[in-house]
Amino acid sequence: xxxxxxxxxxxxxxxxxxxxxxxxxxxxxxxxxxxxxxxxxxxxxxxxxxxxxxxxxxxxxxxxxxxxxxxxxxxxxxxxxxxxxxxxxxxxxxxxxxxxxxxxxxxxxxxxxxxxxxxxxxxxxxxxxxxxxxxxxxxxxxxxxxxxxxxxxxxxxxxxxxxxxxxxxxxxxxxxxxxxxxxxxxxxx
Amino acid sequence: xxxxxxxxxxxxxxxxxxxxxxxxxxxxxxxxxxxxxxxxxxxxxxxxxxxxxxxxxxxxxxxxxxxxxxxxxxxxxxxxxxxxxxxx
Numbered sequence: 001x002x003x004x005x006x007x008x009x010x011x012x013x014x015x016x017x018x019x020x021x022x023x024x025x026x027x028x029x030x031x032x033x034x035x036x037x038x039x040x041x042x043x044x045x046x047x048x049x050x051x052x053x054x055x056x057x058x059x060x061x062x063x064x065x066x067x068x069x070x071x072x073x074x075x076x077x078x079x080x081x082x083x084x085x086x087x088x089x090x091x092x093x094x095x096x097x098x099x100x101x102x103x104x105x106x107x108x109x110x111x112x113x114x115x116x117x118x119x120x121x122x123x124x125x126x127x128x129x130x131x132x133x134x135x136x137x138x139x140x141x142x143x144x145x146x147x148x149x150x151x152x153x154x155x156x157x158x159x160x161x162x163x164x165x166x167x168x169x170x171x172x173x174x175x176x177x178x179x180x181x182x183x184x185x186x187x188x189x
Numbered sequence: 190x191x192x193x194x195x196x197x198x199x200x201x202x203x204x205x206x207x208x209x210x211x212x213x214x215x216x217x218x219x220x221x222x223x224x225x226x227x228x229x230x231x232x233x234x235x236x237x238x239x240x241x242x243x244x245x246x247x248x249x250x251x252x253x254x255x256x257x258x259x260x261x262x263x264x265x266x267x268x269x270x271x272x273x274x275x276x277x
Contacts, residue, residue, distance in 0.1 A: 120236075
């Protein structure tokens with residue numbers, strides 16, 4: 001009598017487990033796997049005394065797993081939306097800085113070299129803004145103390161049609177304001 | 190040197206030089222360095238930048254490279270016309 005009750009209870013629990021999995025938002029092979037998993041859980045954890053624990057494991061296995069719903073639009077897709085739109089122009093403006101070397105033969109040479117460094121710096125800033133920067137960081141910790149910490153950044157870009165807007169030179173420091181106009185038509189040409 | 194084939198760009202650069210000087214392109218470009226540099230920069234520049242910070246010591250390098258470009262150069266009496274050739 002006792003064993004027949006156990007057998008019927010087992011059957012009812014198996015049916016309940018299959019129904020619970022079918023109610024979830026899954027489809028295809030994953031759903032089949034879940035069904036197999038839940039059935040296996042229900043049958044393998046049965047012992048003579050603990051029928052209640054069988055039901056618990058079944059319910060928890062189906063509740064813990066997230067429903068396999070295909071996301072309609074994730075946050076990554078939103079961030080990858082086109083920034084440039086037709087008939088619109090984006091102006092990127094940067095100020096590059098350059099310092100004249102100490103051993104120059106004349107103030108004119110110092111200005112020319114500082115300006116060249118400032119232009120190169122401005123190009124780098126434009127590249128960083130338009131294309132982004134690769135950053136590589138490394139920390140070495142020994143005995144709970146930082147032994148070495150290093151950060152490396154790098155950028156590579158090809159830049160066309162950048163214009164120098166303004167140049168100032170004061171106290172050996174040259175500042176070059178540079179801007180670039182990005183339009184949808186120019187880029188897609 | 191290999192011959193360049195392609196289309197001539199409409200963006201021309203005119204560089205003046207004294208008539209009595211020799212028609213050396215290198216000297217003409219040196220004489221008009223800023224004009225030529227700003228002209229060629231607009232055509233395109235490769236920028237490679239590296240920066241490293243180790244133990245609060247920073248070191249950086251910026252390389253600006255002009256891409257290899259073919260030009261057509263026309264010598265006249267007192268000026269030179271330079272126009273880039275776009276590869277087909």
